Amino acid sequence: MATSSPKAERRERLSSSPPRRVGAGGHVRVASNPRGLGVQQAGRGDRRTGQARDRMMEQKLREINGGRTLLMNAGAFFCVVAMLGIANLICRFVLHTDVVFLMPWLLAATGLFFFLPALMLWLMTGKPSGS
Numbered sequence: 421m422a423t424s425s426p427k428a429e430r431r432e433r434l435s436s437s438p439p440r441r442v443g444a445g446g447h448v449r450v451a452s453n454p455r456g457l458g459v460q461q462a463g464r465g466d467r468r469t470g471q472a473r474d475r476m477m478e479q480k481l482r483e484i485n486g487g488r489t490l491l492m493n494a495g496a497f498f499c500v501v502a503m504l505g506i507a508n509l510i511c512r513f514v515l516h517t518d519v520v521f522l523m524p525w526l527l528a529a530t531g532l533f534f535f536l537p538a539l540m541l542w543l544m545t546g547k548p549s550g551s
Contacts (some may be wrong), residue, residue, distance in 0.1 A: 485537040493534040
């Protein structure tokens with residue numbers, strides 16, 4: 421019974437492992453996938469069906485909307501508009517800076533942030549809160 425050295429065992433283990441390639445950043449990538457992890461099944465590729473894309477879009481819109489109803493969005497919009505008005509007054513009378521030219525853009529962005537995801541969820545699900 422012959423005992424093998426640790427170097428011989430390591431050499432044997434490395435020779436039986438899949439071939440490796442070194443990437444541009446010095447990272448070692450395994451050339452083959454012995455367990456089949458991450459392999460696309462049944463030749464589908466990475467294309468998604470229209471329904472899967474719609475579900476993903478609906479899920480992302482729900483995340484953006486944060487579970488707020490239309491009334492909650494309107495209240496939050498009103499609060500942000502009030503804060504923008506106070507900020508405009510502070511800029512005008514305390515800092516002596518005119519930022520009136522920014523207000524239409526900020527109001528439009530605020531309105532889009534609060535009402536566009538809710539409107540899209542309403543159109544997709546038929547319910548105002550998207551639930």
